[in-house]
Amino acid sequence: MSRWACTRASGVVVVEKPVTGEANMDVLRKLLLLAGCLTLGACAALSGRPGTGTQAAIDDEAQAARARIGRKVKGLIVWSSSRAGNHNLFTMNPDGSHIKMITRGETVDWFPRFSPDGREILFCRSKQGWVYERDANMNFKWDLFTVSSDGGEPRKVAGDACWGTWTGPRQIMFSRNTKVFTKDLGSGQEKLLLDSTRVESLGGAELQQPQLSPDGKCLALTLRGARRQTGVYDLQAHSWAHTGEGCQVNWFPSGGRILWVNPSGNGGSELFSIPLKGCRPEREYSYEEMRYLDIPGRRSHEYFPKLSPDGKWLVWAATRRGHDHDIADYEIYIWEVGRPAAEATRLTFHSGNDRWPDIFTLATGGEHAAGQ
Secondary structure, X not given: OOOOOEEEEOOEEEEOOXXXXXXXXXXXXXXXXXXXXXXXXXXXXXHOXXXXXXXXXXXXXXXXXXXHHHHHOEEEEEEEEOOOOOEEEEEEOOOOOOOEEOOOOXXXXXXXXEOOOOOEEEEEEEOOOOOOHHHOOOHHHEEEEEEEOOOOOOEEEEEOOEEEEEEEOOEEEEEEOOEEEEEEOOOOOEEEEEEXXXXXXXXXXXXXXXEEOOOOOEEEEEEEOOOXXXXXXXXXXXXXXXXXXXXXXXXXXXXXXXXXXXXXOOOOOEEEEEEEEOOEEOOOOOHHHHEEEOOOOOOOEEEEEXXXXXXOEEEEEEEOOOOXXXXXXXXXXXXXXXXXXXXXXXXXXXXXXXXXXXXXEEOOOOOXXXXX
């Protein structure tokens, strides 16, 4: 039986020595199939990128559940999806209908956030091509843009920045590794709000997903790098309150309570919530007291939670296997706050990666915010 070897050049497998024998021929066939996948880009996961995936059929029960949501709430959901490439932004109605692609290109567009009036979307964009979400705090790889909720040409609003959120009609907040800044979009003036290298309790940690409380006094943060925890920083007392070991901490719109992802629960994650007095928990809480939502079933690895402006609806994404935020098959869900967890409704049915939803709700009528 002859020995053989293969090399890959420009996506082509080259056989350098003769191949004989059925076993070796079988190996060669598999290598040729792999080469074809790599050449055509059909196996994106093999190169570390998410696949574009395919649309799945939606059964009658799921359609009925989505229709019930549509009768209860009007507005718009935006999220980041790999279904058309690296990642673009898409919108849909809260019942999963009228899906629309609103950004295009080979960059990674993610972490979209509606402006207070719902007419614009702030999002993070890679400077070139594919970049992992795990590099979110390498600020030199990202810029912040805004785009109309109807789509159109995005406008760059901050360079070398990520994790952008709105703090007012024309004010935003964002991270640059260990620093958090605010920026007035009218004047273009930036202001340093927090530097973790100057705060002993933060220990120079990377500051992810900064979220300002409604009264502007407290800053909810996920720490990474030197520290791995969630908590709230008191901007007046200059003190840190450690609240958990998870990530993706959010404020309830009314203030006085936070929500975050904790590494526990049915699918390896669940949502926790606690009340705050000022910028600190009033006391220590048990796991049972902190548990907020953990949906039943196999697709229960919940991430990316975001409450609607009125606090009545929660959107997030969940997967049944895998964890990588920008690669695994996450699907978008919606839940009416206070209802049983089993009533959570799945909105997307696509094997691509769907992540980081946000929701803007309307008091009356209309299909989406831009139509007001």
